[in-house]
Amino acid sequence: MIKSKTKYVGKNVLRFEDERLLNGNGQYTADINFPGMYHVAFLRSEISHGEIISIDLEEAKKLENVYGIFLYDDLKHISPIISKSNMKKYLPTKQHILCKKRIRYLGEPIAVVVAKNRYIAEDAISLINIELKELEPIIDTINASNETKNFVHPSLKTNVILERTFSQGDIKDVNLNELISIKKIFKMGRKTPLAMEPRSYVCDINKRTNELTLYSSTQVPGIIKDAIMTYLGINGNQITVIAPDVGGGFGGKASLYMEELIVVAIANKLQTPIKWVSDRYEDLLTTSQGFEEIIEAELLLNEKGNFISLNSNVYGDIGAYSIYPWTAALEPMQVAGFLQGPYKIKNFYSNVKCITSNKPPTGPYRGVGRPAAVFVIESLVDMAARKINMDPSQLRLKNIIRKNDQPFKIGSGIVWDKVGFEECLKKALSLINYDKIKHTKKWEGIGIATYGELTGIGSKISVAPGMPLNTGSETSILEIDSTGSISATFGIASHGQGLETSLSQVVGDNLGVTPNSIKIKQGNTSLITHGTGTYASRSAALAGGAAIKVSKKARNHILNVASFILNVPKTEIDIEDNLITQKNSNKKLSFPELSRIIYSDMQTLPIKLRKPLIFVESYDPIFGASTTATHIATIKINPETFKIKIKNYVVAEDCGKVINPMIVDGQVQGGVAQGIGAALFEEMKYNENGQLETATLADYLIPNSLDVPEISISHLENFLPNNIGKFKGMGEGGTIGATGAIANAVSDALKHLNIEITELPITPNKLYNLISNKDKK
Amino acid sequence: MSNEIQLKTTINGIEYDLTVPARLLASDFLRDNLNLTGTHVGCEHGICGSCTIKIDGLTARSCLKFAVQLDGKKVETVESFKEKPETRNILEKFKAHHSLQCGFCTPGFLMIIDELLKSKIKFSENEIREALSGNLCRCTGYENIIKAAKEILAHKGIK
Numbered sequence: 001m002i003k004s005k006t007k008y009v010g011k012n013v014l015r016f017e018d019e020r021l022l023n024g025n026g027q028y029t030a031d032i033n034f035p036g037m038y039h040v041a042f043l044r045s046e047i048s049h050g051e052i053i054s055i056d057l058e059e060a061k062k063l064e065n066v067y068g069i070f071l072y073d074d075l076k077h078i079s080p081i082i083s084k085s086n087m088k089k090y091l092p093t094k095q096h097i098l099c100k101k102r103i104r105y106l107g108e109p110i111a112v113v114v115a116k117n118r119y120i121a122e123d124a125i126s127l128i129n130i131e132l133k134e135l136e137p138i139i140d141t142i143n144a145s146n147e148t149k150n151f152v153h154p155s156l157k158t159n160v161i162l163e164r165t166f167s168q169g170d171i172k173d174v175n176l177n178e179l180i181s182i183k184k185i186f187k188m189g190r191k192t193p194l195a196m197e198p199r200s201y202v203c204d205i206n207k208r209t210n211e212l213t214l215y216s217s218t219q220v221p222g223i224i225k226d227a228i229m230t231y232l233g234i235n236g237n238q239i240t241v242i243a244p245d246v247g248g249g250f251g252g253k254a255s256l257y258m259e260e261l262i263v264v265a266i267a268n269k270l271q272t273p274i275k276w277v278s279d280r281y282e283d284l285l286t287t288s289q290g291f292e293e294i295i296e297a298e299l300l301l302n303e304k305g306n307f308i309s310l311n312s313n314v315y316g317d318i319g320a321y322s323i324y325p326w327t328a329a330l331e332p333m334q335v336a337g338f339l340q341g342p343y344k345i346k347n348f349y350s351n352v353k354c355i356t357s358n359k360p361p362t363g364p365y366r367g368v369g370r371p372a373a374v375f376v377i378e379s380l381v382d383m384a385a386r387k388i389n390m391d392p393s394q395l396r397l398k399n400i401i402r403k404n405d406q407p408f409k410i411g412s413g414i415v416w417d418k419v420g421f422e423e424c425l426k427k428a429l430s431l432i433n434y435d436k437i438k439h440t441k442k443w444e445g446i447g448i449a450t451y452g453e454l455t456g457i458g459s460k461i462s463v464a465p466g467m468p469l470n471t472g473s474e475t476s477i478l479e480i481d482s483t484g485s486i487s488a489t490f491g492i493a494s495h496g497q498g499l500e501t502s503l504s505q506v507v508g509d510n511l512g513v514t515p516n517s518i519k520i521k522q523g524n525t526s527l528i529t530h531g532t533g534t535y536a537s538r539s540a541a542l543a544g545g546a547a548i549k550v551s552k553k554a555r556n557h558i559l560n561v562a563s564f565i566l567n568v569p570k571t572e573i574d575i576e577d578n579l580i581t582q583k584n585s586n587k588k589l590s591f592p593e594l595s596r597i598i599y600s601d602m603q604t605l606p607i608k609l610r611k612p613l614i615f616v617e618s619y620d621p622i623f624g625a626s627t628t629a630t631h632i633a634t635i636k637i638n639p640e641t642f643k644i645k646i647k648n649y650v651v652a653e654d655c656g657k658v659i660n661p662m663i664v665d666g667q668v669q670g671g672v673a674q675g676i677g678a679a680l681f682e683e684m685k686y687n688e689n690g691q692l693e694t695a696t697l698a699d700y701l702i703p704n705s706l707d708v709p710e711i712s713i714s715h716l717e718n719f720l721p722n723n724i725g726k727f728k729g730m731g732e733g734g735t736i737g738a739t740g741a742i743a744n745a746v747s748d749a750l751k752h753l754n755i756e757i758t759e760l761p762i763t764p765n766k767l768y769n770l771i772s773n774k775d776k777k
Numbered sequence: 778m779s780n781e782i783q784l785k786t787t788i789n790g791i792e793y794d795l796t797v798p799a800r801l802l803a804s805d806f807l808r809d810n811l812n813l814t815g816t817h818v819g820c821e822h823g824i825c826g827s828c829t830i831k832i833d834g835l836t837a838r839s840c841l842k843f844a845v846q847l848d849g850k851k852v853e854t855v856e857s858f859k860e861k862p863e864t865r866n867i868l869e870k871f872k873a874h875h876s877l878q879c880g881f882c883t884p885g886f887l888m889i890i891d892e893l894l895k896s897k898i899k900f901s902e903n904e905i906r907e908a909l910s911g912n913l914c915r916c917t918g919y920e921n922i923i924k925a926a927k928e929i930l931a932h933k934g935i936k
């Protein structure tokens with residue numbers, strides 16, 4: 001038996017992506033041009049709710065170098081986008097490719113201009129005369145849910161397009177008089193994923209073969225290819241979707257966009273390449289947004305600090321449409337799903353409403369549901385600790401689901417298994433030296449958050465509840481060509497995670513070759529029969545699993561062939577550093593020699609051993625890998641300016657086997673930075689008129705280099721999941737833990753004022769209002 | 778709209794003499810006319826810093842300048858970095874410290890660090906953070922960019 005080697009997994013292999021991205025040879029979608037290419041620009045709604053009365057294109061059409069203007073009627077052969085779900089009580093929305101008559105959010109596309117370049121296309125946009133009738137915008141989430149007349153989709157006769165109740169245990173069996181109640185209304189503001197690369201699409205057409213190639217800044221080329229078949233009727237062998245270098249995603253590039261379909265439809269119609277690159281304003285207005293919930297929550301506990309019951313109502317503002325393919329269920333349902341967190345609580349009740357409003361659709365954003373859930377449960381725990389005068393770390397340890405309690409099914413039905421909740425919490429406490437620093441001064445605070453997360457999920461669990469799409473498997477094709485070159489193809493689409501490097505480490509170990517000798521191919525639908533993309537902390541666990549399976553299969557076959565060629569038993573052969581050798585002898589074969597014998601030498605091998613070196617394997621972990629981390633933050637508030645400064649930040653996390661520690665730490669650091677943004681800065685603010693008050697990067701603030709501290713990170717690798725590579729997903733966790741930890745640290749810093757944070761982001765403005773309102777009382 | 782203006786400029790050591798539309802942004806000129814797509818456009822309102830280039834040795838946002846404002850200037854873009862040892866070292870330090878993930882904002886950070894490197898001043902870590910705070914990165918959380926910057930600037934002495 002050959003002992004398993006991990007020569008590369010677990011090592012800081014420097015990223016193969018970096019050279020091109022650093023020296024200017026990276027190729028993002030906006031960098032791609034084709035001869036004869038036209039550019040498009042969109043006329044977008046400047047109101048959030050209304051109807052189109054008339055559109056006059058006459059002046060715009062007269063402009064030189066304008067090649068076409070398309071309205072809904074010109075593209076009405078494209079059926080409305082409908083995101084299906086098999087959840088009960090779900091009312092799907094119909095999203096037209098361009099506004100037909102009704103306008104449902106600010107920035108919704110109405111017309112598309114095709115011109116010689118973007119400057120001229122925008123000139124033409126400014127010459128379109130449009131008459132609109134304004135309708136009262138539906139902005140406030142709670143009002144929208146109670147609305148009886150004014151609906152985002154009048155035919156649905158409600159703004160609540162999905163409702164579900166989770167319930168476990170029976171609170172009636174408990175004597176409420178003996179219990180302490182912590183009851184609050186929490187608010188999580190709306191965010192934008194804000195990848196630095198705005199969304200962009202270029203569609204090329206090969207007139208000889210009539211094949212289309214869509215270059216898209218997408219995380220999900222496989223999903224987009226399937227949607228193009230569904231909505232444009234273009235067969236999969238006539239369209240290739242390529243995600244080239246993609247400048248970040250964070251969920252914002254994981255859904256189908258109208259612009260994406262339009263670029264393909266127009267390229268096909270005009271038989272010429274078409275390009276659209278979003279400007280930042282368009283990106284802020286129209287890229288799927290994140291979060292936005294109001295959560296009424298009550299934690300009941302006894303005097304000893306045992307949690308008895310968690311009850312909640314979640315009002316999720318999903319914007320104007322149920323997003324394709326994730327549906328309205330994605331974000332709000334996961335708030336409830338993960339609300340119980342890592343705690344033993346016998347009784348659980350949550351009612352979730354997914355509510356339409358005149359805002360852009362919400363979609364996946366790093367953490368999905370869990371940043372809000374963690375903010376709520378971890379705040380309740382700290383509030384309870386203050387109430388019963390117990391140290392918050394002790395209250396957590398008292399109620400936490402331990403190793404011996406697992407597998408443990410929480411109230412929403414999620415099962416925690418092989419998760420080191422207690423161990424991460426204890427590790428984080430020791431990292432920050434908790435016992436020495438827990439008693440904080442006025443205006444200084446410390447906050448803890450521990451969360452549970454499901455990652456790398458297989459086919460038995462949907463990424464979004466009820467969504468009819470298989471996100472639970474990954475396929476890998478490993479090929480060794482006539483020159484002995486190795487390539488491995490996947491359906492994932494790396495957009496900053498360094499998956500070309502990580503997967504080559506996995507293949508390298510399992511095949512016996514160096515990572516830099518493997519070409520990892522990804523983000524291209526023509527190379528693989530099925531794939532979806534990269535999202536939901538799945539790629540390392542699923543593609544990593546497929547990589548292991550396919551590499552082992554290839555290795556086994558190579559050993560069989562080499563055994564024949566070298567005339568030694570298979571068990572005596574090893575493959576290491578790209579050499580196939582007989583152990584303890586000097587008999588050896590290189591990969592080019594092996595390929596030459598298989599492909600070109602018609603004598604050495606029998607025919608059955610001359611088959612091409614192509615290996616295919618799929619991996620489906622069936623369930624998922626549950627994981628956790630504890631984040632602890634210490635902060636200081638400037639009592640003059642109310643600026644919140646994060647002083648120390650520690651993360652103890654459990655991501656299973658670490659493939660590349662440098663990349664994993666980078667994901668944690670970046671995730672925490674986004675969590676800091678969610679907690680302290682970021683909010684897409686729509687006023688009562690439906691106008692966006694944060695429509696520039698001077699108004700929508702994300703953390704800069706002065707706002708994010710150094711983060712001390714510790715990995716626990718002793719809770720390995722049941723999946724093949726023992727990998728857990730970890731791309732989102734950084735964001736998930738930060739909301740709760742920071743909110744608790746701020747509340748701790750304000751304990752001398754009896755102020756508890758129930759709304760994120762907590763900006764200096766909001767802090768000032770909280771404090772001055774308190775003074776008045 | 779065909780208001781064309783003559784432009785004589787030196788980009789990465791190559792002299793250009795051409796006419797461009799008066800309203801053409803410097804960022805679009807570099808990317809579309811010269812195919813220097815290493816300069817990225819992230820916001821077009823001067824906040825994110827992805828489009829930062831060097832004009833006569835000083836960093837500037839190319840999205841806030843018209844192409845014609847490059848007239849008579851010496852411009853450096855990220856494409857010039859791989860050849861010269863000093864700038865090559867910046868790239869290598871970014872690799873070693875995993876200072877980039879998606880790479881989209883990276884050219885802007887490289888420009889700022891190169892400017893710090895060529896100034897005569899010594900910087901403290903906080904001053905480095907301050908100097909980089911005008912550039913936004915959504916992937917890295919900045920920590921690894923700061924680490925690389927400190928090492929790149931180390932031989933000048935960190936305050």
